[in-house]
Structures are given as C-alpha cells and as structure tokens.
Amino acid sequence: MHWTELPSESFAVLxxxxxxxxxxxxxxxxxxxxxxxxxAMTRYxxxxxxxxxxxxxxxxxxxxxxxxxxxxxxxxxxRTAHEWEPIGGKRPLFMVAGLAGQTQQAMREAGIAxxxxxxxxxxxxxxxxGASEDELVAHCSAVAEVMPLVGFYLQPAVGGIHLxxxxxxxxxxxxxxxxxxxxxxxxxxxxxVIRGVVAARAEERVTLYTGNxxxxxxxxxxxxxxxxxxxxxxxxxxxxxxxxWSVWTQKAVQxxxxxxxxxxxxxxxxxxxxxxxxxxxxxxxxxxxxxxxHGCIAGCHExxxxxxxxEGTWCLDPAEGLSPGQAAELTRVQADYPHLADDGFVAAxxxxxxx
Numbered sequence: 508m509h510w511t512e513l514p515s516e517s518f519a520v521l522x523x524x525x526x527x528x529x530x531x532x533x534x535x536x537x538x539x540x541x542x543x544x545x546x547a548m549t550r551y552x553x554x555x556x557x558x559x560x561x562x563x564x565x566x567x568x569x570x571x572x573x574x575x576x577x578x579x580x581x582x583x584x585x586r587t588a589h590e591w592e593p594i595g596g597k598r599p600l601f602m603v604a605g606l607a608g609q610t611q612q613a614m615r616e617a618g619i620a621x622x623x624x625x626x627x628x629x630x631x632x633x634x635x636x637g638a639s640e641d642e643l644v645a646h647c648s649a650v651a652e653v654m655p656l657v658g659f660y661l662q663p664a665v666g667g668i669h670l671x672x673x674x675x676x677x678x679x680x681x682x683x684x685x686x687x688x689x690x691x692x693x694x695x696x697x698x699x700v701i702r703g704v705v706a707a708r709a710e711e712r713v714t715l716y717t718g719n720x721x722x723x724x725x726x727x728x729x730x731x732x733x734x735x736x737x738x739x740x741x742x743x744x745x746x747x748x749x750x751x752w753s754v755w756t757q758k759a760v761q762x763x764x765x766x767x768x769x770x771x772x773x774x775x776x777x778x779x780x781x782x783x784x785x786x787x788x789x790x791x792x793x794x795x796x797x798x799x800x801h802g803c804i805a806g807c808h809e810x811x812x813x814x815x816x817x818e819g820t821w822c823l824d825p826a827e828g829l830s831p832g833q834a835a836e837l838t839r840v841q842a843d844y845p846h847l848a849d850d851g852f853v854a855a856x857x858x859x860x861x862x
Contacts, residue, residue, distance in 0.1 A: 510712075513655065513685075518626075520600065524744075546587045561748050564629055572607065603625065618654075628657065633661060686714040727744055750794070755810070793807055805833075806833055
C-alpha cells in the first residue's frame with residue numbers, strides 16, 4: 508500500500524497535525540487483556556477529539572508480541588473506532604500501528620496492520636541495534652514496501668538507538684514515508700531529524716510529529732529554519748504522537764487546537780508559552796524521570812486508574828510498576844495543574860465508555 512492510496516480525508520488529518528495518543532494496554536489482576544476496559548480507552552480517546560490512535564507502540568508495551576496480543580489488540584482498537592459514534596459525530600481518523608522487530612517480523616506486522624485497515628506503521632528500530640546505517644535504511648525500505656511508514660526516534664533510555672542526521676535524510680528519501688515521530692528527548696537529536704527531512708527535500712510529504720514528551724508545547728510552537736542550497740527553509744512540527752497524551756487527552760486536544768490557532772494568528776500569548784514548563788513538570792511525574800523512566804507506563808496507568816477507566820496499573824512485566832514516590836508526584840502535579848487534567852470529562856462519560 509502506497510501513501511497515495513490512503514483516504515484523502517484521513518491523510519489530511521495527519522498533514523494538518525493531530526493529537527494521536529499512544530494507546531495504553533488494559534490488563535486485569537492476572538495480567539490478561541481486559542477487553543472491556545481496552546475498548547473503553549479507545550472510546551475515551553475518540554470522544555476526547557483525538558485524530559486517531561497509535562496501537563502496538565511503546566506505551567501499549569512491546570511485550571504484547573511475546574504473549575500473542577499484537578493482532579488482537581490492534582483488531583480491537585480498529586473495530587472500536589469503526590463502531591463507536593464519538594461525541595460530535597463520526598469524523599476521519601488516522602490510525603497508526605506500531606511495528607517492531609527485525610525485517611521479517613516488521614514486514615509481517617505491517618501486513619497484519621494493513622489488513623486491519625491501519626493507515627501507517629510506526630517503525631521502531633530498537634531490534635536493529637548494532638546494524639549499520641546502510642542496513643537500517645534497507646530494513647526501512649523493505650517495510651515501506653508493505654505500508655506507509657512513520658519514522659520513530661525512540662529515546663535510548665527505553666530501548667532506542669542513536670540515529671544521525673544522515674540516516675534521517677536517507678529515511679526521508681524513502682517514498683512511502685509519511686511522517687516522523689521525534690522522541691529522542693534530546694534537542695540536538697531532534698534537530699538532526701528535522702535537518703535530515705529538509706536535506707531530503709521531503710518536507711511536503713513527511714509531516715513532523717513530536718514524541719518529546721518532555722518538550723511538547725515548544726516543539727509545537729517553534730518554527731525550524733535551516734539553509735538548503737543557500738535559501739532558508741522553515742518547517743514546523745504539526746502534531747503529537749505521545750504517551751503523555753494517552754491521559755488527560757481532552758485537554759491535550761484543546762491544547763493542540765490552541766497552538767494551531769496561535770500559529771495561524773501569528774501571535775503566541777505568554778500564558779501559552781508558560782504551559783511548556785507545566786506540561787513538562789506533569790510529564791516528569793507521569794514518566795518517572797526521577798527513576799530513569801522505570802514507571803513511565805505505570806504512571807499513565809495510574810492516572811486512568813484514578814479516573815476509573817483502568818482497574819489497576821498492571822503491566823505485562825511484573826517488575827514494571829510505579830516507583831517509590833511516583834504516586835505522590837502524580838498527586839502533586841494534579842493539584843498544581845488542574846487545568847491540564849480532564850477528570851470531569853472522564854467522570855461524565857466513563858460509564859458510557861465502559862458499557
């Protein structure tokens with residue numbers, strides 16, 4: 508499947524810039540899939556106004572592949588998206604499937620995702636650690652033969668590998684690449700990606716998304732200007748594909764809408780700039796920065812548990828959970844920044860989503 512075959516309305520959602528939550532995984536106390544709560548989460552994201560969801564990605568836990576849940580979880584999210592009537596009525600979505608593993612596995616997962624109706628695959632390169640740049644580009648090109656790709660610069664702290672500007676230029680030159688999610692949590696490496704896209708002359712095809720959960724607001728507000736052939740080229744990060752946006756999603760949608768409006772008006776109010784530090788402070792609690800991101804998934808689970816969408820914070824790995832002091836930090840940021848939480852929205856609709 509080539510990107511030119513994508514539904515134009517869905518592709519337009521990606522190009523404009525959308526809030527795309529990285530879907531979490533609902534488990535019961537036996538660490539088995541809780542399909543009712545998994546479906547409720549998808550309904551929550553759609554009612555909150557998300558432009559789509561990303562399923563089978565880091566926040567969904569890469570280990571779903573080891574326990575036979577990859578296809579069932581992707582299928583459940585897609586079926587729910589088709590069947591659910593969101594608040595405000597049906598609208599186009601851009602659906603992203605996580606792809607992982609070495610070449611044959613990633614191609615097989617891309618085939619599954621394409622068959623289920625996903626529009627693009629978010630390609631993790633963590634399993635390619637030690638490969639040369641040529642091998643990485645060949646891997647990406649092979650998977651891109653199956654479906655459109657979203658590049659993924661995953662931060663090394665949770666399994667990613669360092670990828671230089673030259674890789675991102677060559678990656679952006681692959682004709683079936685439609686977007687890149689930048690999540691190195693590193694300013695210099697974020698610039699490497701953007702420079703690579705500009706050098707590849709791919710900015711009209713490749714839409715930039717932030718995955719830098721530690722720098723969301725300023726990523727989205729900043730223009731990035733680089734020289735190409737003696738002329739300045741300015742690009743912007745249009746949307747976010749974020750684990751942080753798997754919680755408080757309604758407020759994330761409103762934030763992105765406000766950022767888009769400010770850019771269109773050419774005026775950024777100081778209080779919008781101030782939100783960058785506040786959102787980052789929230790992320791420090793969510794992602795357990797104090798313990799090198801050990802509780803980054805469980806922290807998101809805890810927010811949805813407190814809201815009643817999840818029953819617990821269980822992860823597939825029994826050793827993965829909240830770190831000491833993380834729950835107290837979540838309580839602090841929720842008290843300090845109530846305007847960034849959507850507890851009232853969830854309370855008003857939770858029973859409908861769980862039905």
